[in-house]
Amino acid sequence: MSPIKTRRDGGILEVTLDRPKANAIDLATSRIMGETFAAFRDDPDLRVCIITGAGEKFFCPGWDLKGAADGDAVDGDYGVGGFGGLQELRDLNKPVIAAVNGICCGGGLEWALSADIILAADHATFALPEIRSGTVADAASVKLPKRIPYHIAMELLLTGRWFDADEAKGWGIVNHIHPASALMDQAWEMARLLASGPPLVYAAIKEIVRDAEDSKFQDAMNRITQRQLSSVDILYGSEDGLEGARAFAEKRDPVWKGR
Template identity: 50%
Template sequence: MLLITLNRPNANAIECSTSQELYEAFLSFEEDAELRVAILTGSGQRFFSAGWDLKAAADGEAIDADHGPGGFAGLTEYFSRTKPVIAAVNGMAVGGGFELALACDLIVAAEHAKFFLPEVQIGITPDSGGVFRLPRRVPHAIAMELMLTGRSLVAPEAEQWGLVNRVVAADRLLEEAWELAERICAGAPLAQRAIKELVGGGEALDVEDAFRLQRSGALPHYSRMLKSMDAQEGANAFAEGRPPVWKGY
């Protein structure tokens, strides 16, 4: 497991160079065969991330500046990754900070965490994934309200709408994230990559077309999982009454 901490006092705001550094961290995680799960958090307890660094913008960084191959924050457009990332939201997730959390697979939030997309109040849109991901994660009307008004979503309400997996006391945030990561690591790695591939590929399809995609042979991680030793190991371990030993092949 890998812990990635965004540490840019005082608000963990993100500009181009930070986006590129984060992408390199996520890329290294993806390419390291020994690492199964990454946890992303912010330093301090006030901000997970304030999003786009408006000071950098005032100094001339363009609104459409190149943030690198992973998009804003190194993750919002990193579509080819195959391993799960948990956001441990330790405070306010504002604008691009909220979009960064949405780009993760799971979210654990501190009790005092808040999520909001205030872009409309400064004349722009949440176009680092917020407009696409938020309506898929919460009811349409709630997503539209949050984006059109910029109001904040407190952690208990975020949990109510199914946006976050856990809400915990601030002093237990990383402990809870690690426990969730350990539970993920107990599963078969190839099966988990196949799940991410199937979910991503089938998300925009109806169920019938999603099954066609699954059976098409066009999903390499799913096909690899079906033919893997791990797929047989699961059945063997069950029959023998022992925990499975995953090999990743």
Template identity: 65%
Template sequence: MGKEAIKVERRGAVFEVTLDRPKANAIDNETSRAMGDIFAGFRDDPSLHVAIVTGGTGRFFSAGWDLKAAAEGVRPDSDYGVGGFGGLQELPGLNKPVIAAVNGMAVGGGFELALSCDIILASDQARFALPEIKAGTLADAATVKLPKRMPYHVAMELLLVGRWMEVEEAKHWGVVNEIVPHDQLMPRAREVADLLAAGPQLVFAAIKEVARTAENRTFQETMDLINGGKLATVQRLYNSADQLEGAKAFAAKRGPEWKGQ
């Protein structure tokens, strides 16, 4: 199905991506490659500032890897496309905010897709699970990310047992930012997206690059890269008109006018 399974909508500087592949919004290789192309287009379009990713109508945000494809012999480690599985988690140079609006069950790779976003808003009907252990395979991205996002022993229990985590528990451990009544999820996601779309895009880009750079480095190694002018987004920010505008607006006690320059 590829791009037919993905609905996109531009709303000003906000880009909405809906995975709509009934019944469970599962992701096969073709869909993953299409998602990668779509998110790469978002990354490369200067008129787009923030993205929202959500699931189509139904009970699922995403069931993750398409096990029907796996049963037919399609390997889950074959070509996922430019962004890796789901188009986001390995997409290079993505320095714009992405919001996950988790509207239902986020299972396996669907949970990993949400973890690839910067902010996770969850419906009160959302649930999370990593059942790969029951299918005899590895939840690879979740195994890397989840023990860094919540207490190690809880993360390992989810990975080793494959149990369900209710949305309240996910909020308790800080895995989701906010629980929203189901019918208010997209309005709330758009409210947050509009706030970010009006913000300082050069600062957001620098934040994302610094955070990504720091994942596998010590504090001092990262600071040395920043202070040594080795991070392109930071250098662009420090030499920008927006940096000066921010200082002027603060001194004048007025709202800044961000130009992205």
């Protein structure tokens, strides 16, 4: 039985990690996840992805330590997209929403951080406990100090302590908190909102954000205005690039075609 369950509705893909008992990720699962997200990236009819965990207790605790004890190497073949299939997936220019439905720690938190928007159930808890198992939360060590205050990021990385959804929201790790019973409805509501938007603009936003992460402001702006980013070049020469202005002038809702 596959550890990944998918549900497709219009332009939205829901991906559920379903690997009892705790939704931990081993090498084989990571490779399946990578194939799933690469297919989402490459399908022109899909616009938004929701990721979540099966059950009510675990979103994902990250790396399967039992699998590691049985021989899965921590530096093994995670497949396309790296661990969990998302954090190193190239050219993923579509929005991803994480619906954190429970315990979210270690590589599971890194998986959530690979999303663009994070929603959490009110009972969700978070941690980066790698320090206790003698390893490093590598992706979180790269991402967190850029997203939240440095001293808070370092505290979480160096102590591995647990924190709740309210604290996660306070530091900006989580966008919104919802009752557990409403979490997936809220995730789908957000996904439908995004799916109704302009896909070429989303692609340009995501590529600009990635490109500008380590760039000086003027260098990034020059690449944008000179159409050196492929998604920006496509947008500026597209039908959708004109549709917004036409719709405004004609006092109607825009019809985005993705071309």
